[in-house]
Amino acid sequence: MTVWRITDGEDGLESGERASPRYDIVEHDTALLRVAAAASSPRLLMTGEIDVSNARDVTHALQAVQDRVPGDVHVDLAGVDFIDVAGLRAFTLAARDLNARDRMLVLHGVSSHIDRLFRLIGWNTTPGLQIHCRPRS
Numbered sequence: 001m002t003v004w005r006i007t008d009g010e011d012g013l014e015s016g017e018r019a020s021p022r023y024d025i026v027e028h029d030t031a032l033l034r035v036a037a038a039a040s041s042p043r044l045l046m047t048g049e050i051d052v053s054n055a056r057d058v059t060h061a062l063q064a065v066q067d068r069v070p071g072d073v074h075v076d077l078a079g080v081d082f083i084d085v086a087g088l089r090a091f092t093l094a095a096r097d098l099n100a101r102d103r104m105l106v107l108h109g110v111s112s113h114i115d116r117l118f119r120l121i122g123w124n125t126t127p128g129l130q131i132h133c134r135p136r137s
Contacts, residue, residue, distance in 0.1 A: 027061040030054065035061045042069040047079030050087030058087060062094040062105070073098060078109025088117060092126040099128025106130045 023036035023045050033048040035058065042065055050058055065073050073094070077083075095105040110118075110131050118124040124131060 049082040052086040055086035072104040095129035
């Protein structure tokens, strides 16, 4: 796994704009999946597809943010188009690990088909996992 910092100049906000976490560490970057992290906050941004070929990389990225910053871990999945059972398992195992330390894994921007997979398998009730910002029914 390659980790490097992205330097893109100043990150000023206009008056009234909402500050968002700056994803300044790339945890993983392939044609299939990109995982970016915010060094000073417990946030990950994932875009692409998560499957058996990169589930281990997702696990490593989740562990890295757990080790880097205390508190709950937040993952933005709005840019994830596909996830298989191996990917779901990476999230549920991370949630269980966090739960054992009184922390949570909070998933944001979960698409309706990914939310449905969590529910069909029954892993939506995994201790330490919170699916936040569920899609509208």
